[in-house]
Amino acid sequence: MTQDDASLTSDTPHSKPEQGPRRRDVLATVTVGMGCAGACALAYPFLDSLNGTRSNRVGESDILDVDLSLLKPGQQSVVTWRGWPVFVQKRTPEMLKKLQDPALLQKLRDPESRIPQQPKDAANWHRSITPDIGVMIGICTHLGCVPTFDAPTQAEPSGKYLCPCHGSQFDSAGRAFKDAPAPYNLPVPPVTMISDKHLRIGESKGDPDFDIANIRQI
Amino acid sequence: MTERPQSVSTWLNTRLPILSAFRREYVEFSMPRNLNYLWNFGAFAVVSLTLLILSGIFLALNYTPTLADAFSSVETIDRQVASGWLIRSVHMGGVSMLFAALYVHIARSLYYGSYKAPRELVWLTGLGLLLLVMITAFAGYVLPWGQMSYWGATVVVNAVNTVPLVGKPLASWLLGGEGLGNVALHRLFVLHFVTAFSIIGVIVLHVATLHVTGSNNPTGKDLTEPDQTVPFHPYYTTKDGLGLCLFLLVYAALIFFAPDFLTLSDNYVQANPLITPSDITPEWYFAPFYAILRAVPSKLGGLILATGSIVILFALPWLDSSTIRSARFRPWLRVALPLLFLAFLALGLAGMSPPSPFWLWISRAAVAYWYVYFLGLLPMIARREQASRRKEHF
Amino acid sequence: MRRLFIASMLAFPAFAAHASTPEQRGLEVFRQVCSSCHSLNHVTYADLGELGLSVSDIKAYAAQHEIPDGLDDDGDPKTRPAHPSDVIGSPYLTAGMARMANHGGLPPDFSRLAMTQKGGIRRIIDILVSYTSPPEGKKLPPGSYYNTAMPHLHIAMPPPLHDGQIKYTDGTNPTVPQMAHDVGAFLSWAGHPHLHTRHRTGLFVLSYLAILSGFLFVLKRRVWAKQTKKLP
Numbered sequence: 001m002t003q004d005d006a007s008l009t010s011d012t013p014h015s016k017p018e019q020g021p022r023r024r025d026v027l028a029t030v031t032v033g034m035g036c037a038g039a040c041a042l043a044y045p046f047l048d049s050l051n052g053t054r055s056n057r058v059g060e061s062d063i064l065d066v067d068l069s070l071l072k073p074g075q076q077s078v079v080t081w082r083g084w085p086v087f088v089q090k091r092t093p094e095m096l097k098k099l100q101d102p103a104l105l106q107k108l109r110d111p112e113s114r115i116p117q118q119p120k121d122a123a124n125w126h127r128s129i130t131p132d133i134g135v136m137i138g139i140c141t142h143l144g145c146v147p148t149f150d151a152p153t154q155a156e157p158s159g160k161y162l163c164p165c166h167g168s169q170f171d172s173a174g175r176a177f178k179d180a181p182a183p184y185n186l187p188v189p190p191v192t193m194i195s196d197k198h199l200r201i202g203e204s205k206g207d208p209d210f211d212i213a214n215i216r217q218i
Numbered sequence: 219m220t221e222r223p224q225s226v227s228t229w230l231n232t233r234l235p236i237l238s239a240f241r242r243e244y245v246e247f248s249m250p251r252n253l254n255y256l257w258n259f260g261a262f263a264v265v266s267l268t269l270l271i272l273s274g275i276f277l278a279l280n281y282t283p284t285l286a287d288a289f290s291s292v293e294t295i296d297r298q299v300a301s302g303w304l305i306r307s308v309h310m311g312g313v314s315m316l317f318a319a320l321y322v323h324i325a326r327s328l329y330y331g332s333y334k335a336p337r338e339l340v341w342l343t344g345l346g347l348l349l350l351v352m353i354t355a356f357a358g359y360v361l362p363w364g365q366m367s368y369w370g371a372t373v374v375v376n377a378v379n380t381v382p383l384v385g386k387p388l389a390s391w392l393l394g395g396e397g398l399g400n401v402a403l404h405r406l407f408v409l410h411f412v413t414a415f416s417i418i419g420v421i422v423l424h425v426a427t428l429h430v431t432g433s434n435n436p437t438g439k440d441l442t443e444p445d446q447t448v449p450f451h452p453y454y455t456t457k458d459g460l461g462l463c464l465f466l467l468v469y470a471a472l473i474f475f476a477p478d479f480l481t482l483s484d485n486y487v488q489a490n491p492l493i494t495p496s497d498i499t500p501e502w503y504f505a506p507f508y509a510i511l512r513a514v515p516s517k518l519g520g521l522i523l524a525t526g527s528i529v530i531l532f533a534l535p536w537l538d539s540s541t542i543r544s545a546r547f548r549p550w551l552r553v554a555l556p557l558l559f560l561a562f563l564a565l566g567l568a569g570m571s572p573p574s575p576f577w578l579w580i581s582r583a584a585v586a587y588w589y590v591y592f593l594g595l596l597p598m599i600a601r602r603e604q605a606s607r608r609k610e611h612f
Numbered sequence: 613m614r615r616l617f618i619a620s621m622l623a624f625p626a627f628a629a630h631a632s633t634p635e636q637r638g639l640e641v642f643r644q645v646c647s648s649c650h651s652l653n654h655v656t657y658a659d660l661g662e663l664g665l666s667v668s669d670i671k672a673y674a675a676q677h678e679i680p681d682g683l684d685d686d687g688d689p690k691t692r693p694a695h696p697s698d699v700i701g702s703p704y705l706t707a708g709m710a711r712m713a714n715h716g717g718l719p720p721d722f723s724r725l726a727m728t729q730k731g732g733i734r735r736i737i738d739i740l741v742s743y744t745s746p747p748e749g750k751k752l753p754p755g756s757y758y759n760t761a762m763p764h765l766h767i768a769m770p771p772p773l774h775d776g777q778i779k780y781t782d783g784t785n786p787t788v789p790q791m792a793h794d795v796g797a798f799l800s801w802a803g804h805p806h807l808h809t810r811h812r813t814g815l816f817v818l819s820y821l822a823i824l825s826g827f828l829f830v831l832k833r834r835v836w837a838k839q840t841k842k843l844p
Contacts, residue, residue: 045301474814
């Protein structure tokens with residue numbers, strides 16, 4: 001028998017883990033707490049990485065110039081801005097008249113555009129910087145589908161938007177109807193007219209501090 | 219027992235007894251009292267593997283397995299992805315820490331005879347883990363598509379090709395019938411993931427077999443007396459915790475202050491099939507096997523000896539017939555085994571040095587000793603020990 | 613005395629505005645000299661924010677460069693000004709054009725040069741300051757230049773730096789060694805992304821682990837205190 005064995009069979013049997021003095025409990029609690037805090041801190045870089053390369057796009061300008069010369073009254077064209085479909089429409093006098101019709105305004109959730117879904121210079125009855133040109137982001141405020149444009153016809157000269165997903169309705173200025181699920185008007189991007197025939201999306205002369213990220217919902 | 223409401227833990231435990239199982243295996247589990255700090259390295263390996271898998275998942279979210287984008291997507295992770303540099307460093311450093319922990323873990327097993335009956339299955343599942351980790355590490359190393367990735371993969375694929383009968387189809391299945399291209403890179407990406415997660419499964423087997431027999435200890439003797447054992451908690455939770463903290467300290471020092479210490483800078487040059495880097499060496503953890511490959515003047519022979527050096531370990535429980543486990547009580551082994559560790563270190567150094575006659579002969583001597591030890595020395599020592607034991611008993 | 617103090621306070625911001633780090637000066641050298649041949653294929657304009665460049669400076673720098681932007685409606689290649697999130701990239705559209713412009717040689721990419729160049733930054737600086745006129749009778753291979761830092765005493769890169777070649781915005785005297793060291797600092801930054809953050813985070817993590825180790829050490833001693841017998 002070796003010395004190793006002898007020391008193992010000496011006579012102090014170990015009992016249950018001792019109910020140590022209070023000091024040990026405090027120490028154990030602090031140590032475990034510190035370990036947990038470290039584990040939580042470790043989660044930070046992993047979650048942070050889910051933000052991807054977003055910080056790299058700080059100050060990136062999103063300027064899109066649109067040529068209006070080919071657009072006829074009553075028509076709309078769709079352009080892409082920041083990956084979103086943007087409706088650019090030229091309105092007919094009938095459409096403009098309809099936008100101010102009190103019978104219509106009663107059916108709308110936010111006829112005066114009080115909720116910040118647009119730059120300040122578009123918070124008016126036609127929701128744009130010039131009445132005859134309408135610009136709005138074509139993403140339904142209900143669940144994000146792209147509404148289809150019901151172009152004005154002889155029978156229905158006002159024109160409106162219908163969302164194919166859940167039947168939300170918007171008038172031709174993108175204002176949501178009360179009896180449909182979409183809660184807010186369609187968002188309006190910052191727009192500036194740079195000539196009679198050209199407009200610039202991404203810059204707002206009337207509301208230079210406007211940031212599309214700060215609107216209520218997109 | 220009256221209307222006292224059942225606690226949530228009782229409710230859960232009567233339906234799925236995981237709480238009592240955890241209590242049995244990790245709280246009250248009886249451990250030898252005399253384990254030294256070498257018994258921490260299994261826990262180190264588990265923790266580095268956990269960090270590897272975690273960081274790997276987040277890296278994969280930003281990685282693109284195509285020839286055109288692999289290299290630049292890794293550069294994007296290192297430069298532009300938020301905290302990407304840290305996650306990649308955790309992953310790169312983690313491989314080295316995992317291999318280091320595994321090699322020490324295996325060496326401890328060899329020294330204290332943890333591979334012997336009744337723990338043969340612990341040993342075999344452990345070796346299975348080693349092989350899986352090696353395959354995963356190889357596949358993962360190809361993914362950044364740097365020069366070392368490309369040429370390392372080329373060499374390995376050509377080595378696989380030389381294996382008679384199975385080599386060619388195996389290489390073809392891996393590469394999708396083409397050279398090292400888009401298809402191969404995508405498959406290695408998938409292989410990297412599949413093997414990484416299968417490692418978790420094998421660890422469960424490894425630990426399950428260990429918990430059937432209980433841990434070995436430095437004396438190699440079965441300790442069953444109550445005063446020879448302590449419960450896992452709080453004794454080994456604190457001891458493992460302390461060791462683990464020191465292990466993480468080294469890990470952190472590596473990734474924060476010496477991130478380039480263990481990596482080969484050539485892998486920051488995008489793969490170029492027209493130029494082989496002038497000094498091509500593997501990562502340190504593959505260096506011993508690479509040295510064997512270089513030491514043998516035959517293509518197939520080198521491959522056989524390099525893989526054989528690990529395969530032979532599978533037979534170890536039966537090559538060593540001695541009933542004494544710990545080298546503490548095996549004077550001959552106390553000389554022969556450190557020499558084996560020395561041979562492994564020498565092979566590692568040889569594998570990382572540029573080829574020279576000096577290192578060639580060092581590595582040849584080391585390979586020879588490796589095989590002599592397992593096939594000649596160890597069985598012989600074991601027989602002598604058994605013979606003298608019998609004499610004592612009569 | 614007090615007026616002097618006020619005067620120095622007023623002068624200080626002006627001084628601070630002009631002071632620049634070696635990395636920032638190195639960027640100036642890169643922009644005015646190196647970037648006419650060498651690429652930075654993995655560093656974006658926005659990354660330069662880490663050197664202390666303002667967003668508007670970065671935007672202005674990026675906007676100077678036109679980068680390919682697919683095809684227009686007629687099928688012709690079209691370009692757009694670079695965004696801050698674009699990589700600084702190469703002055704040449706293709707590797708073939710780069711070779712054509714440089715006597716068949718490909719100027720190495722700068723993104724990781726500090727790491728991949730044997731000898732690192734010191735070697736790069738060494739090469740930059742070691743151009744001299746060749747001794748009498750020394751024959752150089754065509755298209756190469758005498759450089760005492762090279763093992764064969766010649767290099768394919770024409771001497772890139774000359775005294776007074778650029779004008780530093782902070783008024784530093786643009787000598788060849790000055791520019792070489794500044795470029796070295798810039799390349800070092802590009803080759804080891806986030807090194808500063810790495811060290812700072814590392815110090816924090818190491819001290820946390822050291823303190824936790826201390827706690828665990830005491831805790832472990834207490835737990836094991838009952839087991840007083842000598843361990844075999």
